[in-house]
Amino acid sequence: MTEPAVHETESTPSPGCPPPHPAPRTPSLALPRDSCDAHCHVFGPADVFPYAPDRTFTPIDAPKEQLRALHAHLGLTRAVVVQSSCHGNDHSVLLDALRGGCGRLRGVALIGETTTRDEVEELHRAGVRAFRLNFLPHLRTPPTRAEIDSVLERVDGLGWAAQLHVRGEEFEALEGLVRLLPGRVVVDHIGRVDLADGRDGPAPRALRALLDGGQVWVKVSGVDRVSRQGPPYADAVALAADLVAHAPERVVWGTDYPHVNIAGEAPDDGLLVDLIERIAPDPAHLRRLMVDNPAELFDFPSTH
Incomplete structure (x- = not known):
């Protein structure tokens, strides 16, 4: 008798999917009104929203109620939920x-070959304003040109941004993809750059060059993923601050809650909020990062 694949039946969270921080601190930073967590996830609960049979990891359940409570604790009133x-x-x-x-949430979708145009339009009505392309091998085989063309056909005319989950060493190839995509392009998690060579290494330079083209935006989320130093992630925070100062009109920030596929324990989301003050020390840049830019990118109502 053939045993079923573990990922089809296993409900235990995968290694690298720890529970969220049990008691995130109350941030000392008072965020501007309508501040947005531009990158977070909702997982399950699995008995209501089962995980995909062919998934490469199993997270701990993190339902919408849990996310809402965290945002209230952190002082965030808007959020962008990314389909995992x-x-x-x-x-x-x-x-x-x-x-x-x-009305306080927007979404980022994963459009596949089985996704119909009717489903895409339903997603748009619900608040989806971007699609994500995963190029990290632990999540899926990178999409082919044919798959990308298929996605673009399905979302044509909706004005969605393209959100790219890539690693820094792929930035050179990314330039061609950016030219292919018709609208705004968002690079997740500071491009998952390797800071081994510092903030002026090849990957950070390539990321700044992409920003200079005017089409690319960057999420200065995931400092805990990028840092080589651990909390309070000074090396990654400094890089994020460089990017905000370099292109303050095309950066957004997110928690990445509940922090899956990481090494060690989940970061303190209250600390991540307090680090925003170092990432965007200029009050005008802080407002752009947390309010104006996500409103423009994800079609939230203007607060002016």
């Missing part, structure tokens, strides 16, 4: 979160 590969192309969990968000 562990839920695949079934957007039920994302739609449920968006419909319960009372």
Whole structure:
């Protein structure tokens, strides 16, 4: 008798998927009104929204109620919920979160070959304003040109941004992809750059060059992923600050909650909020980062 694949039946969280920080501190930074967590996830609960049979990892459940409570604790009133590969192309969990968000949530979808145009339009009505392309091998095989063209056909005319999950060593190849994509392009998690060569190494320089083209935006999220020093992640925070100063009109910030596929314990999200003051010490840049830029990129109502 053939045993079933572990990922089809296993409900225990995978290694690298720790529980969220049990008691995130209350941030000392008072965020501007309508500040946005531009990158977070909702997982399950699995008995309501099952994980995809072909997923490469199993997270701990992190339902919408948990995310809402965290945002209230941190002083965040808007958020962008990113569909995770562990839920695949079934957007039920994302739609449920968006419909319960009372207009304060937007979404990022994973469009696949089985996704229909009708489904895409339903996602748009619910608040999705971007699609994500994963190029990290632990999540999936990188999309082919044909797959990317198929996604672009399905989202044509909706004005969605393209969100790219890539590593810094791929930036050279990324230039060609950016030219292929018709609208705004968002690089996740500071491009997952390797800081072994410091803030002026090849990958950070390439990322700044991409920003200079005017089409690319960067999420200065994931400082805990990029740092080689651990909390309070001074090396990655300094790089994020460089990027904010370099292109303050095309940067957004996110928690990356609940922090899956990481080494060690989940970061303190209260600390991550307090680090924003170092990432954007200029009050005008802080407002752009947390309010104006996400409103423009993800189509939130203007607060002016």
